[in-house]
Amino acid sequence: MSDICVIGGTRFFGKLLVHKLLADGHRVTLVNRGQTPDPFGDAVRRLRADVNVPGELTAAVAGERFDAVIHQMCYTPNAAVEVCEAFGERAGKIVMTSTIEVYNKDTFRGRFPAPPFGARAREEELDPADYDFDTTLPWDAPGYLDAHYGEGKRQAEAALTRRAKVPVLLARVAHVLAAEGDFTGRLRFHLDRVRAGQPVVAHTAPGRTSLVRAEEAAGFLAWAALADATGAVNVASPDTADVYDVCAAVESATGLTAEVIEKEDPSGDPGLSPFSCPSDFGMASDRAAALGHPFTPIAQWLPTVARDALAGPAGLPHSKEQ
Numbered sequence: 001m002s003d004i005c006v007i008g009g010t011r012f013f014g015k016l017l018v019h020k021l022l023a024d025g026h027r028v029t030l031v032n033r034g035q036t037p038d039p040f041g042d043a044v045r046r047l048r049a050d051v052n053v054p055g056e057l058t059a060a061v062a063g064e065r066f067d068a069v070i071h072q073m074c075y076t077p078n079a080a081v082e083v084c085e086a087f088g089e090r091a092g093k094i095v096m097t098s099t100i101e102v103y104n105k106d107t108f109r110g111r112f113p114a115p116p117f118g119a120r121a122r123e124e125e126l127d128p129a130d131y132d133f134d135t136t137l138p139w140d141a142p143g144y145l146d147a148h149y150g151e152g153k154r155q156a157e158a159a160l161t162r163r164a165k166v167p168v169l170l171a172r173v174a175h176v177l178a179a180e181g182d183f184t185g186r187l188r189f190h191l192d193r194v195r196a197g198q199p200v201v202a203h204t205a206p207g208r209t210s211l212v213r214a215e216e217a218a219g220f221l222a223w224a225a226l227a228d229a230t231g232a233v234n235v236a237s238p239d240t241a242d243v244y245d246v247c248a249a250v251e252s253a254t255g256l257t258a259e260v261i262e263k264e265d266p267s268g269d270p271g272l273s274p275f276s277c278p279s280d281f282g283m284a285s286d287r288a289a290a291l292g293h294p295f296t297p298i299a300q301w302l303p304t305v306a307r308d309a310l311a312g313p314a315g316l317p318h319s320k321e322q
Contacts, residue, residue, distance in 0.1 A: 003065070004225055005029045005091070007051060007083070008072030010036040012181050016218035017070065018044065024222065031060055032073075051079050052140065058086040067092045068225035074098075075145060076152045077133035080159035089165045095224050096160055098172045099153050100210055100236070100283055102126055107150035119208075119280035120240070123232040123287055128157035128170065135159070157232070167230045171221055174236035174283060175275070178214035179308030186274040187309055190250045190258070193271065199259040200247055201269045206262070207277035208240035210285075213301045220293055229291045234283040237298045243273045245302070253306040 004021050008014045009030045015038065021028050022043050029045040030038070038044075049060035051073050069091045074080055083094065101107065103121040105114040112132065115125050133155035138144045145152055157170050177187050193200055212235055220235050247258035266272045285295055 001025050001027060002067035002226055003027045003029070005031060005061070005064070005066040005069045006072065007031045007057075007069065007074075010038045012183055013176055013178065013214040013218045014072045015039070015181065016178075016214055017072075017221050020218050020222040021225075029064070029066070031057065051082070052076075054078070054082065057082050061086050061090075065090045068095060069093070070095045070097070070221055070225055072097045074153075074156045074160070075149070076135075076139040077155040077159035078135045078139055080133075080156040081135060081163055084160065084163040084165065087166070091166050093167045093169065093225065093230075094160065094164055095169045095171060095221060096156065097221065098157055098170045098232075099150070100172060100174050100234075100281075101150035102154045102157065102172060103283065104150045104281070107148070108154075109148075109151055112151075112154075120210075120282045120284040121234070122284045123172070123234055126154070126232070128154070128161040128232065131155070131158040133158040133162075169224045169227075169230050170232040171217075171224060172232055172234050172283065173217050174210035174212040174234070176212055176214050176217050177302070177305055179305050180312045182214070182309075184274070187246070187306065189274055190246055191254065191306070191310055194247070194250050194254055194256050194258045199261045199271055200243060200273050201266045201271035202243040202260055202262050202273050202276040203266055203278045204262045204264050206243045206273075207280040208242045208282055209275060209277050209280070210234075210236035210282040211241055211298050211302070212236050212295060213305065216295050220288070220295075223293055227291070227293075233288050233291065234285050235288065235295070236283045236285045237295045237301075238285050238289070239297045239299065240280070240282040241275070241298050241302065243276045245298070246273070246275050249302040249306040252303045253310045 009018045031047045047060045049056040108114040
């Protein structure tokens with residue numbers, strides 16, 4: 001039994017992560033704002049802190065020691081620096097939930113040229129130890145973080161890699177899909193449009209991207225907390241999918257035919273699929289498999305998730321707590 005701290009843990013696959021840790025027999029402490037009810041009852045400890053407010057995390061965990069910290073809310077280099085200072089050497093390991101968006105060439109800031117990523121980006125193509133970070137940028141200004149999400153995650157990775165006094169694992173998570181609790185609404189978007197007889201809009205010859213099932217993303221984070229692995233690891237199914245694959249899963253679930261309309265410039269179109277990419281944008285998951293944690297191919301789980309989503313609730317409001 002280990003003591004695990006989860007920062008966030010009340011939404012989407014963060015909630016699945018906590019369920020997994022508890023099922024595995026670990027003691028779990030949640031650190032979050034306390035604004036979102038959770039279903040864990042007396043099974044978890046709770047510490048209150050808004051990690052976006054300087055000093056709150058440090059005060060909340062003063063004197064605490066954990067075998068691992070899983071940070072679901074690390075969006076900026078400022079948050080990364082604080083988690084390093086807040087825990088110091090009082091954590092056996094820090095796992096940061098990062099994102100496929102760190103590989104997005106279009107979101108690199110001008111003074112950071114994008115590496116020549118392949119269609120299936122590999123971890124070594126973006127080394128956070130060689131990436132700069134800037135805590136003086138207006139990360140807390142209204143709208144700034146949302147407009148610089150990928151850059152915020154890249155700089156958070158860099159700050160954590162260079163400032164942490166304990167081993168670090170960066171889980172670069174693909175687009176996560178789930179039947180329930182998916183605040184992104186991406187799969188629900190397709191289900192609703194097909195059921196309403198509305199077309200799904202896509203880029204001309206849409207590219208393929210990486211997906212991962214929510215339960216598998218949560219399972220990886222739980223595994224990573226106590227595994228020997230460090231550094232960046234792509235968390236994604238070994239195959240990729242495009243708009244047509246998602247629509248095929250929706251057709252299987254609904255028994256209806258999905259109409260896909262390709263447009264050269266679909267920007268601003270309300271029917272544009274959240275999974276439509278102007279070109280291939282995916283990740284290779286070979287490293288995770290080599291570490292002993294392979295993921296299930298998309299074709300084996302996406303139709304089931306679509307059917308379960310159709311039968312379940314419409315999802316949850318958006319929240320950055322995960």
